[in-house]
Amino acid sequence: MKKIGLHEIRKEFLDFFEEKGHLVAPSFSLVPKNDKSLLLIGAGMAPLKHYFTGEAIPPRNRMATCQKCIRTGDIDNVGKTARHATFFEMLGNFSFGDYFKKEAISWAWEFLTERMEIDPLDLWVTVYKDDDEAFELWNKMIGLPEEKIVRLGKDDNFWELEVGPSGPCSEIYVDRGIEYGCGDENCKPGCECDRFLEIWNLVFTQFDKDENGVYHPLPNPNIDTGMGLERMATVMEGTNNIFEIGAIRSILRKVEEISKYNYGSDEEKDVSVRVITDHARAMTFLVSDGVLPSNEGRGYVLRRLIRRASRHGKLLGINGGFLSEVVDVVINSWQIEYKDLKEKDKEIKKVIQAEEAKFQETIDQGISILEDYINEMRKKKKSVLSGEKAFKLYDTYGFPLDLTKEILLEKNLSLNEEEFKLNMERQRRRARNSRDSGDSGWGGKESKELFKDINSTFKGYETVKLETEIISLIKDNTKVNELSRFEEGVVILKETPFYGESGGQVGDKGKISGDNFTLEVLDTKLYDDLRLHNVKVVEGEVKLGDKVTASVDVLRRDAIRRNHSATHLLHKALKEVLGEHVNQAGSYVTPDRLRFDFTHFESITPNDLKKVEDRVNEMIFKGLDVETIETTLDEAYKLGAIGLFEEKYKNDVRIVKMGNYSQELCGGTHVVNTSNIGLFKIISETSIASGFRRIEAITGLSVLNFLNSIERELDELSNILKTNNTNIIEKATQIVEDIKERDKEIEKLKGKLSSNIADEIIDSKKEVKDIQYIVYKLKDMDMNSLRNLGDEIRNRLGSGVVVLASVLNDKISYVVMVTKDINKKGILAGNIIKEIAKVSGGNGGGRADMAQAGGKDISKVDESLLIVEGLIEKQMNN
Structure with a gap:
């Protein structure tokens, strides 16, 4: 058996099937496209579903992928065992009416025994009990003995939905040895013990099941296979579970390093290490695919993963944010296959850091409130916290129930969980009523x-x-x-x-x-x-x-129409200029302006923003007719209409089409021709979250009003600068150059003045225990100038301590410089500055040789400098 790791296995698999004529497609996003039945992609075939059903034509009849997947159904078990995982990668080869069982079985065997060099004696298979064809292929073609081909029933070896494509499957197992078994001499695949590990499932989609449960043979049957990459890596690396394979172990080691805990020392802490290790991959890939933390849908999944990992960090004794360090390991390792991880490195970590910081505040606030509850309980000699208070912590402050239970348990207390559940159910009912209310507030x-x-x-x-x-x-x-x-x-x-x-x-x-x-x-x-x-x-x-x-109100409606139609043109223009990854993430259209939120992972250059604005105006000036088409949702997608929030659409939809330029699903009101928009002007472009941007713009008369206001401001500016509008730039440039020249002169004068002051300051030096020191107060000198002066004095002094203070605009600036030879005697600039700044109500810090700080109470500046000599003596004694 080859000794190769996760990333190498992935490459071997994809290369193998590329050699067999498959189109190797990159992993699809975790966010399903045009599939409202799924929250997140949880299987390799999920993004290809439309090819299997015939709703779409595949780019090639043979495809192979390594698909990112997330399953959150048993998230609470992740970490408690070494088997469960939230994020995983699924290797798969697929045939859409091309090859079938013979090729699927022979290629699977070839890959495992020849490419992976797994001993054929270690391999077993299962087939559906009535699938004689698959049995014969394994037995006669491959040569697998009958006793190593296990027939199982529908629950194990038949894949189907309520209606649609279905068929038998064949699973391939690796025998890990009797030491993993249950001791039964008849143990084989299908047993509940850990001896036989399933590594590959070959699904033979050969039927079309109708609503009456009748299976009709498909004229062109399909192949859908799935191999868990992490599970395969445990086999190839000879590990007991996925947390021990090299790539994932590198994440785990980072958690060990940050927490200063050795994995394997304590079972409860091991759970926390596994949670963080698993969730780090999941959150990295979710953010990379444009998901942001929120309180619903995919965003809630991400928020829960980040907060769960952060909480387990607390249980390991980690204080403050740490997840971005763990995520860094994921990015650096997995970028070998997913190049976009490195491109989005900063954005990914920024989103996770922000959410973690928010949760850290929640945790600290929640612990403080819980401690108040505990003190109150002790005063009243109670040992059970009310479920109502536990629910308030959970609902109002986002404090996890299990953390509440844990803290109470540490203090030999408990909580009324039944009462908590009652409060939770009331909240769920309120939420359901709220969801039923639509946008009106009725519900x-x-x-x-x-x-x-x-x-x-x-x-x-x-x-x-x-x-x-x-x-x-x-x-x-x-x-x-x-x-x-x-x-x-x-x-x-x-x-x-x-x-x-x-x-x-x-x-x-x-x-x-x-x-x-x-x-x-x-x-x-x-x-x-x-x-x-x-x-x-x-x-x-x-x-x-x-x-x-x-x-x-017609005038108001017309203004809304102009702005709404402009959002459609803007959406298309953004895709043209920035790329097809741009998608609408929200919009708000009023009579006065429009707001358009969209996905994009970097700031937009002024040049690109201008291109977008010009493109929208070009489509306005072309006078494109705007028409609406009422059709079905499926037909709308076939026509190429852009749909954004699919879960909100009903089956009958409305397409708004602007010439041949734009067509989107939309129920809003629009102009009849793009020329009715008049003009389009972008007012601002900003980031609203990592990976999300916002454009605000105006149209029609609002643009004219905007231009008029700019003209008025230019007139005022011209009067101030004593020039006319045509020469305003030239005049402003001249003024800026004049200021630069004067600044240079001022700096020269400051240098001369500083040199004179330096002489005076050095003359004021004193000595304590053979150490020279200078303490001096100045006026109206900023921190930068104070630092430069301190450097000069320290250099000229040669050996000693320099303490300077300056009062400017009712604030104190302190600088402490200590030469290296004096550092060796135990005198550190950072320690000195902390104490003197404290006297005037400030704080600061720095290195051993240089530190700076600020103070608030200028009346205390003299008092703060009087303690310097004592501080030097004290540090020497220590």
Whole structure:
């Protein structure tokens, strides 16, 4: 058997299948694309699912990958055993209607026995009990004895979904030896003991299962195989588990180094080491693929991994942030296959450091609050912490329950877990009600009753004004029959032109009027498919069933349309200029401006930003027609429309198409031609998180107003500089050059002055126990000048201690210099400066030969300098 590690195995596998005519594709992102059924990629075949179902055409009928995977179903077991892992890599070779069982089996055998040089006597296989074809191939073609081919049932050796592609599978096992076994002489694959380790699963997708459970043979069956890279490495390196293989052991060693704990010394601490080692890989790759910590979805998975690892660091006695150091090992090791890790090195560590720091604050704050609870319990002679208080720690402060239990246990106390669970369930119910509420703030059973059997039709795409009828009136969460003058409430119309806030676009405003009454529409919200008009009665009295005219504020709507359409052009332009990795991460469209958040892992150069702005304006000036297409979600993807938050889309969707330039799924309102946008101007571009940028921009009349304001400022600046607008740059450049020349003269004068001061300061030197020292107070000298002066005096003094202080703008600056020969006598600049700064309410530090500090109370500067001689004597004595 070859003695090779994880990274070498990966290369051998991919090279082998490339030689067999496979297209070797790089790992797909952990974030699924166009697959709302998955939160994260958890299997090698998951990103290729559309090729297996026939929804998409593969780039080649034979493919091989090493796919990054994350599974969080049993995250609580990660660390408790040496088997569980959150992150892993899955090697796989795939055939889409090309080769089948014969090739899959023979190539698997060839790779294992010839490339990996595994002894054939150590290999066993399982097949589905009715799969005689696979049995014959293993027995007759490969030559594996019948007793080493185990037939198992559907639970073990048949892969299927409720409907769709399915088929039998064959698993390959390595016999690790009787020392790993259960002692049963009939032990073989399928036994629960650790003797036989499954390393490769070959799935033969040969059926199409219908809704009645009938298996129809596929005319072109597929092959889907999966080999766990880490598991294979344990075999090749001869280790007991994945934490002992070389690549992962290097991460573990870093944890040992930081924690100063030797793995294997204590089982409880070993759990913490394994948690950190595993989670470090998972968090690194999640952040690399654009996931950011949050309280939901993928972001919550990442947040939990970072916080779980950070907490286990605390259990190992690590104080402060440390995860970025561990992540550094992952990046440096795995960059051999994943080049983007090194490119995103800073961004990855920045995200993890920020989240870890936030959690460290939480931990410290939580421990302080828990200690207060414990003191209170002891005063009342109680030994059980209430579940309500434990839940408050968890819910309000993010303090983990298991950490609460652990701290209590250390003090021979406990908590009421049943009460905690009751509080948790109440919170979950509140969260469910909140999720059901849409964007309107309405939610729960009460809302469902309020809006039960109410049907309203949105006509806002076609018109901004229409005749309609009031079908519901609501005030203070209760249905009413009328609203009086100055009262506020919610109106639902039978048909409405008002757009309800959604998809980043704000809701419409306007008015609803009828006989002898007028309502001001303050905002429009969305609840399911209902538009809820938040209104104020400004005139008369409105009643349920009244006939009304609903009128949207057209000028405001037009401004919103311009900004919303501009976001679509901006999205496309960013992809063109920066790359296809750019994806929308959120937007907010108001009448005044637009905000567009997107994924990008570095700052944008002014030149690229200008290219983006120019490209958007180019598409505006081209006057592209804007059309909408209503279709199914699947058809929209086939047409190439960009979809961003797939989980929010229903099956029937709306594509907004701008010429042949842009097409996106969108339910918002838009201009009819891009020329209606007028002009587009980027106001700002900033980072909002690691890997995420934000652009704010304006369109139409807002651009004109913006340019007019700049012109006014230029006029004012011209008056100040006493020139005209055309010469303003020339004039400003001249002023800057003049200032530079004067600064040079000032520096020369300072040098002369400093030299004169240095003579005076050196003359003030004193001596204590044969050590020369200088203590001197100056005025109006900044820290940089003080340091330079200190250097000069120390050099001229030759041997001794120099302590300088300066008061500038009600602040004190201190500098302490100690020559090297005096350092050897135990006198250190850092120790001196800490004490003198403390006297004036400041702090600072530095090296043995130079230190600096600040002080706050200028009245104490003389007092602080008086203690220098005593400090020198004390350090000498010590």
